[in-house]
Amino acid sequence: MPSPTFLALPADRRDRLVREAITEFSERPYAEASLSQIAQRAQIAKGSIYQYFDDKLDLYRWLLTDEAPRHKRAFLGTPDPAGDFWAGFETMIERGMAFLVEHPRLARLTAAAADPSATPDVRGLHKAICEAGIDELRAQLARGVATGAIAHPDLDLDIATRLVAAIIGPGLTDVVLQELGASLHEVLASDTLRKRLGPARRRRLAHQAVLLIQGGLGAARRPLRRKART
Amino acid sequence: MPSPTFLALPADRRDRLVREAITEFSERPYAEASLSQIAQRAQIAKGSIYQYFDDKLDLYRWLLTDEAPRHKRAFLGTPDPAGDFWAGFETMIERGMAFLVEHPRLARLTAAAADPSATPDVRGLHKAICEAGIDELRAQLARGVATGAIAHPDLDLDIATRLVAAIIGPGLTDVVLQELGASLHEVLASDTLRKRLGPARRRRLAHQAVLLIQGGLGAARRPLRRKART
Amino acid sequence: MPSPTFLALPADRRDRLVREAITEFSERPYAEASLSQIAQRAQIAKGSIYQYFDDKLDLYRWLLTDEAPRHKRAFLGTPDPAGDFWAGFETMIERGMAFLVEHPRLARLTAAAADPSATPDVRGLHKAICEAGIDELRAQLARGVATGAIAHPDLDLDIATRLVAAIIGPGLTDVVLQELGASLHEVLASDTLRKRLGPARRRRLAHQAVLLIQGGLGAARRPLRRKART
Amino acid sequence: MPSPTFLALPADRRDRLVREAITEFSERPYAEASLSQIAQRAQIAKGSIYQYFDDKLDLYRWLLTDEAPRHKRAFLGTPDPAGDFWAGFETMIERGMAFLVEHPRLARLTAAAADPSATPDVRGLHKAICEAGIDELRAQLARGVATGAIAHPDLDLDIATRLVAAIIGPGLTDVVLQELGASLHEVLASDTLRKRLGPARRRRLAHQAVLLIQGGLGAARRPLRRKART
DNA sequence: TATGAATGAGTTTTCATTCAT
DNA sequence: AATGAATGAAAACTCATTCAT
Structure with a gap:
């Protein structure tokens, strides 16, 4: 602090x-x-x-738990709880990718929290951040269940939350980097790369992710409008 | 070397x-x-x-590219390409979790390859390992598509592979650790924890993962019954 | 720096x-x-x-190119360009020996620049220093030629400069050490040795050197009388 | 040993x-x-x-005191004590340069003996070698004095020997390297350089050196035949 | 006698942290 | 409150020398 x-x-x-x-x-x-x-x-x-x-850790901790989240929240905006669940979900994912593209240094900082190595002090820090993210996602999925948007007979919410988190976290990051044909470090170095993952492309990727998640979570298959099947 | x-x-x-x-x-x-x-x-x-x-890197590289994979391969055994695709997939996941539980230090070493920080040399090493894993998984999924076990109209195999990899990689690891109520480091320290994630529990988790993936990849929904409910 | x-x-x-x-x-x-x-x-x-x-080299370089030359220049004073060429030359040599005797560690440092072994970085450093010394001496000899003090029909100034440099450099150092009956290292250890090479003795040695050089460079033979023979 | x-x-x-x-x-x-x-x-x-x-030093010592001198002696041959003193002297110098050009590694090894730095053990070694060389040269010059080829009124044989040694040692080496436009290390690397200092060129350099020495040692000026004045 | 694996003291260099100004 | 010089523990790495086979 x-x-x-x-x-x-x-x-x-x-x-x-x-x-x-x-x-x-x-x-x-x-x-x-x-x-x-x-x-x-x-x-x-x-x-x-x-x-x-x-000390060094204190500064790092503050960046990770205060500064970065503040910016991220400001960037993502508050989701509309009233709208369609899956549309909102897809938007959230798209915004996440946009954040990665627009604020690569902050995104990278946050991504580091996933590093399972790290020294004990740092690990504690990382764990706290991850759990906070998981909690938030779980609440969101719970809303989906409540509204009937998610309806899988065998669903274990805790497990599903963590698996979905992996998809929209490391999974999508990996996909994005693959799209950019670059490592995160190269992205940091060159701003021009940002142009190669514009909104349209991001929406398509978000859609693919939702597709996978949606199917897995037992949502009805049809409502997938937008550039999908028609 | x-x-x-x-x-x-x-x-x-x-x-x-x-x-x-x-x-x-x-x-x-x-x-x-x-x-x-x-x-x-x-x-x-x-x-x-x-x-x-x-030098230091040479030792690290050898552990990561030779020693760990050798043990992992020995532990996992060779999957039966003839059997049912999804059953095989589920088994593979279960074995993966078993490896994590039985050889936590090796599993942890492998997991470190996902660390996006690291110095250029190390990153190169990590990237190579990750891509090798992705390639293997993609081939496996392609087999699923060929046999009709996977059949989603909009499927982009590359993207799907990376998302699925996130599920069975960081995702399941996270779930397992949650189950163990511990961080990987604590697992390393105490062997007794291993007992808390026996084969039955692992099968259940693997099943949940396959459920999510299967739905997402557009497989027919029914056949999911094997050792599950009944 | x-x-x-x-x-x-x-x-x-x-x-x-x-x-x-x-x-x-x-x-x-x-x-x-x-x-x-x-x-x-x-x-x-x-x-x-x-x-x-x-780093190590930076410190060494500074000693060799700044600290030592500064002290040496301060010790030698500025030669009088107006006076008799050979008298000035002899004085210069005498001062050089005095420096060696009074500041043996600094002299030794400078002498090390002649070491033809050494690693590439160090060699470059040494070479630069040597060439600077050669250039200075060449200019001085050129003055001698201009004033007629040096007049040898076949003289190649470049070659002569290097040979003369060898005389007043390693040559005289060797003579001095012989006089002291010791190696430079022993000189470093015992300051009392310094007394054994007082001004008078140094002048005599300088004279011998000039004798050799003067003859070789074709100067008229006579004027060599100063404190020599009487 | x-x-x-x-x-x-x-x-x-x-x-x-x-x-x-x-x-x-x-x-x-x-x-x-x-x-x-x-x-x-x-x-x-x-x-x-x-x-x-x-140990390491023992090997180095053997190379320096046995192996290198043996080769050098074989290369130089025995000088003819009967011939003209200065002609013989010039030949000796020329052979010395030829040795440097033909056996650069051995020459380099010998040259290192002049390095005034070095650790005590090594220094002792170097000193012994140098003194041996000086003794040999002194004997030769003494022969010159005896035959009247050297006749300077003020000559101090000890001092003169050391100064002459500096000329034909570091001095000529320096000149040769300057001619080659290279440092000794570069000479070691490229055999082609050898061609740039053929016998003719070497004789000219040797002559210049003898010129300087001869004048300095009070020899009669004329007898300098060969490509000199005509 | 030949071998080459093992050793460990010693080197240069980095960096978080302290503290006097 | 701001500064930045001083510190020293620790790291990666090298190499002459020993000694069991």
């Missing part, structure tokens, strides 16, 4: 630090990320960072 | 080294794993490791 | 480091000189050296 | 070891030369080297 000093920092100074920290942590594994680099690039004394955060 | 010297090592010495190396690399991300630690715990001179392997 | 940090160091600390570095590099060939030793003897943390210099 | 075992070795095996040892020691400074490299390239077990020589 950042110190009050940090929170009261002039926006410019604060932003410089945050920006460079995100860059550094998104480009190298935690162990190899260097506070010296961050300090130097942000034009901030190394000692100052230690006045804002307890 | 290990030197002939290494391959000709007395079993005891060799095993000590391999064991401790797997432990180290499965407990920390590559960047944080320490050859000194490995040497010390294996009771082997640091210099000796450098007679067996070119 | 040393960092600003280094240049702003408290004199005491800075001197300790410089002194021990010169000692180390003057006592062993570059490859065998150890930063750990320097740090330990200078009572400075190993890490600190890396805040002052990029 | 090599063990009897070594001396009794089959020529082939012995030669392989000697050849690779010379190569290694002529390409890197003593500290960086690697016995492992030598053993590997010579196809001889590392342990065997320790049966032939006490």
Whole structure:
């Protein structure tokens, strides 16, 4: 948790630090990320960072649990709980891919949370983040069940949630990267790649994902409008 | 590639080294794993490791591309290509979970290949492994399509393969760990946990996964009854 | 190039480091000189050296191209270009020997630049230094030619410069050491030896050198009388 | 000193070891030369080297004090003590340059003996070699004095010997390398360079050197026939 | 006698963290 | 509050030398 000093920092100074920290942590594994680099690039004394955060992990934690989620939420917007469940689901997936494309560094930071290696401290952190995501997804699926959009006789909600999370998490990320013909690192380096995964393409991918999930979750097969069958 | 010297090592010495190396690399991300630690715990001179392997990466690569796959293949056995597609698929998944439970350190090592952080050299290594796995799965699914077991009108085999891989990879791992009520690291520490995910439970989980996948891939819905309900 | 940090160091600390570095590099060939030793003897943390210099070579380069020449220039003073050529030449040689006797460690450092072994990086460094010395000497001899002090019918200035450089460089150093009845290393160890090569003796040696050079370069033979024969 | 075992070795095996040892020691400074490299390239077990020589230094010493001088002597032939002194001197110098050009690795090994850095053990070795060379040259110059070929009123034979040694040692080597437009290391690498310093060119350089020395040593100026003045 | 695996001390280098200014 | 110099533990890696076979 950042110190009050940090929170009261002039926006410019604060932003410089945050920006460079995100860059550094998104480009190298935690162990190899260097506070010296961050300090130097942000034009901030190394000692100052230690006045804002307890240590390297504290800074990383804050980025992962506060800064990144805040941006992500702002980007995704709030889903409309009233609309059609599957349409909403598909939109959510599409927005997720858009986030990956538009904010690759933040997305990368978040993706790192899935890394099952990592040192104990970092692992705890990652686990917390993952579970939060799972909880959110479970609630959403529960809504689907409640509205009848999901209706599989044998469904175990907990298990299904985790499997679906894998699809829309690592699964779709993998697909996107495959589409880009690049590794995440190369995406970070070149902004031009972003153009290669425009909204239309993203919608198609989201649709494929929903198709798989929908079938698996026992939804009626037909309602799949949009560019699908007609 | 290990030197002939290494391959000709007395079993005891060799095993000590391999064991401790797997432990180290499965407990920390590559960047944080320490050859000194490995040497010390294996009771082997640091210099000796450098007679067996070119460097840290060479040892890691060998574990990841030779040692782990060899054990995994031996454990999984060869699937029967003649039998029912979905039954075979379900078995494969069950064996995968069994491997995770019986050889958690090796499973963990393999899982690390999904780590999207890592330094360029390591990433290259990981990517190669992942793609190999994807290729294998794609071939398997293609067989399903050929036999009619998979029959979805809109199916894009490439995309589907990656999404299915996410389900049976990170997805099921996550589920298993949830079942164990523990993180992979805790599993590594305590062998007794293994008992909590016996064959029956594993079969049930595998079934749930196949359910999701099967529905998503447009297979006929009924045949899903095998060892399930009845 | 040393960092600003280094240049702003408290004199005491800075001197300790410089002194021990010169000692180390003057006592062993570059490859065998150890930063750990320097740090330990200078009572400075190993890490600190890396805040002052990029690496081992950077420190060595600075000593060789900045520190040593600065001291040498300060010691030698500026020669009087107006005076008699050969008298000036003889003085220069005498001062060179005096430097060797008074600052043996620095002289030794400079002499090391003649080492034809060494690793490519170091060789490049050495070569640059040698060529700079040669250029300076060539200019000086050219002045002698211009003033008529040097007048040999067959003279090839480039070749002559290099041969003369050998005389006043390795040649005289060798003579001096012979006089001292010791190797340079023993000179380094015992300051008392310095007394055995006082100004008078040095002048005599310088005279012998000039004698050889002068004859070889075709100067008129007579004017050689100064403090020599009476 | 090599063990009897070594001396009794089959020529082939012995030669392989000697050849690779010379190569290694002529390409890197003593500290960086690697016995492992030598053993590997010579196809001889590392342990065997320790049966032939006490240690790294022992091997190096033998090369420097036995092997290299033997070859050099064989190459130079015995000078004719009866002929004209200066003509003989010039021939000696020319042969020395020829040796440098024809056997660069051996020459390089010998040149290293001039390196004033080096660790105490190595230094002692170098010093002994140098003094041997000096003694030989002094004897030769003494012969010149006896025959009247050298006749300088103020001559100090000891000093003169050392200065002349500097000319025909480091001095001429330097000139030769300058002629070749290359560093000694580059000479080692490319045999084609040898052609650029053929006998004619070498004679001219030798002549220039003798010119300088002769004048300096007070010889009569005229007898310098050959391509000199006419 | 020949072998080459094993050893471990020693090297350069990095970096999170502290603390005096 | 901000600074950035100082620190030292730890890492990867090398290589002369030993010694059991």
